[in-house]
Amino acid sequence: MAKTVVVYHSGYGHTQRVAQFVAQGANAQVIAIDADGNITEADWAALDAADAIIFGSPTYMGMASWQFKKFADASSKRWFTSAWKDKVAGGFTISASPSGDKLSTIQYFITLAMQQGMVWVGQPAMNDGTINRIGSNSGLMAQVGPTSPAEDIPQGDLDTAKAYGERVAAVATKLRG
Numbered sequence: 001m002a003k004t005v006v007v008y009h010s011g012y013g014h015t016q017r018v019a020q021f022v023a024q025g026a027n028a029q030v031i032a033i034d035a036d037g038n039i040t041e042a043d044w045a046a047l048d049a050a051d052a053i054i055f056g057s058p059t060y061m062g063m064a065s066w067q068f069k070k071f072a073d074a075s076s077k078r079w080f081t082s083a084w085k086d087k088v089a090g091g092f093t094i095s096a097s098p099s100g101d102k103l104s105t106i107q108y109f110i111t112l113a114m115q116q117g118m119v120w121v122g123q124p125a126m127n128d129g130t131i132n133r134i135g136s137n138s139g140l141m142a143q144v145g146p147t148s149p150a151e152d153i154p155q156g157d158l159d160t161a162k163a164y165g166e167r168v169a170a171v172a173t174k175l176r177g
């Protein structure tokens with residue numbers, strides 16, 4: 001089975017909760033980017049050893065958080081040596097508004113994956129009103145109102161997150177051969 005790592009930033013616990021479900025589906029290691037935008041050397045080593053990396057961030061002001069961007073900028077070291085080339089990539093975000101410009105965050109993840117030479121996996125689950133209720137195909141999106149705690153994230157969004165993790169890991173396993 002492919003080795004998958006979920007790397008995410010979460011300011012207030014919502015992205016963390018989604019990350020846990022994505023990781024459950026992918027049977028993945030989870031790495032949290034800290035409040036200063038840093039991860040440890042051991043975390044970088046785990047990412048380098050992964051077959052698949054799934055990026056996660058809340059959408060803040062229509063984009064990934066600055067802590068996630070700091071992590072992404074630090075990954076430029078890997079770009080110089082094509083170290084992440086051919087790894088499988090995926091990504092997820094959560095925000096408060098139904099749209100909230102989450103697509104900008106997902107599109108940034110796709111750009112990051114393309115810069116690193118990775119193979120992006122979209123979100124093929126059909127919208128049945130519960131699973132993929134937001135109707136995102138580019139990546140995984142979740143949503144909960146601005147005053148709601150992470151515990152209130154709809155179960156359908158969490159089930160979709162788990163299914164997305166399974167999907168990314170399955171593609172990575174196939175590509176690994």
Ligand SMILES: Cc1cc2nc3c(=O)[nH]c(=O)nc-3n(C[C@H](O)[C@H](O)[C@H](O)COP(=O)(O)O)c2cc1C
Pocket residue numbers: 009010011012013014015016057058059060061062063094095096097098099100101144146
């Ligand atoms: C600085 C800041 C900017 C935000 N910008 C947006 C936004 O552009 N669109 C949106 O729908 N929600 C926005 N939100 C709401 C968050 O996306 C939402 O609360 C999310 O669940 C937070 O995830 P976290 O707990 O992992 O940080 C913003 C919240 C903060 C604190």
